[in-house]
Each structure stands twice: as C-alpha cells, then as structure tokens.
Amino acid sequence: MQRDGSPHAFCLGIEATADDFSVGILSFEGTVLANVSIAFMSETGGIHPREAARHHAKVAGTAIIKAFQKANIGSQDVAVIAFSQGPGLGPCLRTGATAARALASYLDVPLVGVNHCVAHVEIGKLVTGAKDPTTLYVSGGNTIVSAFGGGRYRIFGETLDIAVGNCLDVFAREAGLCQTEGKPFGAIVEALAKEGEELVELPYSVKGMDMSFSGLLTAAVRSLKSRKHRLEDLCYSLQEQAFSMLTEVTERALAHTEKREILLTGGVGANRRLQTMLKTVAQEHGSRFCRVPTQYALDNGAMIAWTGILGFKHGLITPVEESFVRLKWRLDEVNVPWVEELC
Ligand code: ATP
Numbered sequence: 001m002q003r004d005g006s007p008h009a010f011c012l013g014i015e016a017t018a019d020d021f022s023v024g025i026l027s028f029e030g031t032v033l034a035n036v037s038i039a040f041m042s043e044t045g046g047i048h049p050r051e052a053a054r055h056h057a058k059v060a061g062t063a064i065i066k067a068f069q070k071a072n073i074g075s076q077d078v079a080v081i082a083f084s085q086g087p088g089l090g091p092c093l094r095t096g097a098t099a100a101r102a103l104a105s106y107l108d109v110p111l112v113g114v115n116h117c118v119a120h121v122e123i124g125k126l127v128t129g130a131k132d133p134t135t136l137y138v139s140g141g142n143t144i145v146s147a148f149g150g151g152r153y154r155i156f157g158e159t160l161d162i163a164v165g166n167c168l169d170v171f172a173r174e175a176g177l178c179q180t181e182g183k184p185f186g187a188i189v190e191a192l193a194k195e196g197e198e199l200v201e202l203p204y205s206v207k208g209m210d211m212s213f214s215g216l217l218t219a220a221v222r223s224l225k226s227r228k229h230r231l232e233d234l235c236y237s238l239q240e241q242a243f244s245m246l247t248e249v250t251e252r253a254l255a256h257t258e259k260r261e262i263l264l265t266g267g268v269g270a271n272r273r274l275q276t277m278l279k280t281v282a283q284e285h286g287s288r289f290c291r292v293p294t295q296y297a298l299d300n301g302a303m304i305a306w307t308g309i310l311g312f313k314h315g316l317i318t319p320v321e322e323s324f325v326r327l328k329w330r331l332d333e334v335n336v337p338w339v340e341e342l343c
C-alpha cells in the first residue's frame, strides 16, 4: 500500500452538506471500498441545520470507523482526505469540515475541498460509464441542468426558487402523509400518483431555461385544501407538471450542447415517471439515458472521495487555512481540469 498517489492509495471522503453524514473510501482507480451513511431523522420530517449538525458530530466517529472496517484497510493506507466544502447548510458543512481537518492533520495527509454538485456529476459518470453527459441533478435542495464546456460544468437551467424535491416534500407534509419506515416523501407521492386519473390544472413555470416550483406548490396546496380533488389526482398532476418542466429544460440543453448522454442523479431521480420522460427524450435524440443507482444518487461519501481523487491528481489541494466552508458555492464556479474537452 502506498500513500503517494499510486494505484494502491485510497481517499476517504466526508459528505455532510445536509441531513446525511456519510463516509466513502475509494481507491485511486475508482473502486468503491466503503460508502457508509448515517441519516439525521427529525420528528417533523423537516431539517433543522443545528440539530442535524449535532447529529453529525455525534455519529462522525462511528461512521468513519465503520467505513474503515467495510473497506478493510488501515488508516495508514489513506493518502488524501476529501470533504464537501459546499454548497449546503452552514452548521452541517462545518461539522464535516472539522472532522476532515482533524483526520487529515492526525494522519498527516493532504485535504481536498470538494464541490458537492460537481461530486454528484463525477460519481454519476464513474458508476454509469457516462463520458460527457447533460446532467439533471434533482434533490431536496438542488435542481440543476448542466453540461461540461470550457473547463467547467456550466449551468443551463436551474430553479429560481425551491428545489423540486422540496416541492414534493412540502406538498406531502401539507397533505398529512407520513414517512413510514423512512420512505422518502417523494416516493410516497409517486405511489399515490400511480392511482391518479384526472389531470388537475396547475401552473407550468419555465422561464427561459430556468424553472420555478413555488407557484406550483402553492397552487397544489390550495387545490388540496379546497377538497375538490382526490389526493391521488393531485399527486399525479403535481408530478406531471414538475417533471414536464424538468424534461423540457433538459431536452433543450441536450439539443443545444449536442451531448450524447443524459445523466439523471439526486434523490428525485429515483422516480420512475421522471425516468420514463427522460428516457423518451434521450431516445428521440439518439442519446443514452444513464440513471445513477440510488445509493450513489443520494448524498454520499463515495462521491466526495472520488472527486477528491480527481482533484488531488491535478494538484488541487486545499490548505487548512483555505478550508472554510462555502454555503453558496455554485457548480459553475469550479474548474474541473480533469475533464477533457470532447469535440
Ligand atoms: P442535496 O443536498 O443534494 O439537495 P438532499 O438530501 O436534499 O440532497 P437527496 O437525498 O438527494 O436530497 O434526495 C432527497 C429528495 O428526493 C427528497 O425531496 C425526496 O422526497 C426525493 N425523493 C426520494 N425518492 C423519490 C421518488 N421516488 N420520487 C420523487 N422524489 C423522491
């Protein structure tokens, strides 16, 4: 085993942008040895940043030990520590960064700060084999359509207000739905939507290449409270509107960039209806549809470790004094020198 960046070196990545504390260990060649997540579950289903951060501080040691056990390597085999530097919730990010700094200093190895959104794309490419995709990243906190160009992942479209996952979650909570056995609200809405028959009129809001979901949420909640429609019909209509908006923007980005792949990632990417819509678009454009498997589509430490390796191999080390967290760090602010321009 080597600590110098040779193929037998490993990177440990820490993800703590929101409600999960996750630790991934990957070899420099891209083999995932461990990907251990411990989720913070609040009683209300929402997320309170300081409570989540307290949870992360409590479970950090356990998650790191479990990851080492799963990977079956020793701490001396770790050549780099990577951590999610942003964007995300301040208290959660700071807890993850503190754990990463402590570990890097204790093991005397370099630290690499990773952009969480870049990491979603990179792990998606690694596990699906996509080379140069147009990516739709849809989660509880993000809604971004992006593709690589000129050294960075450019944003072609994004939400102007709330994320699509947040829209589904708030609607589910307003409807009094319960998260049994930790099933995500989006999956509960999906199950009800399958029983939907009538398309209830709800706003469709695409502005240029950007999307707005707050008006859609307000209208859906208003329809819910009016009691004029079945909940199943409202879930169905909410999904149809929201996913049509996402598909329209993704299709236009795909057509504009002439990429040959659509990569779908983030928790909302688990939705079958959304997958079907995007698969159809991909087929119509002669492109490959690549869905990131859920364990790598949700927030996870493996994606941070892998992006840390890519950065480290290009000399992107983060000195401790520059390792402050970046709450609003955008995807398109990050240079990704490891991605080659495919013309
Ligand atoms: P990020 O920090 O990337 O925003 P997050 O923790 O908010 O991450 P994820 O864990 O990637 O988000 O995804 C959670 C979201 O995915 C929630 O909004 C959840 O309701 C939604 N979701 C999960 N399964 C489904 C599904 N089958 N259909 C639609 N949405 C789903």
Ligand code: FE2
Residues within 6 Å of the ligand: 116, 120, 139, 298, 299
């Ligand atoms: Fe995420």
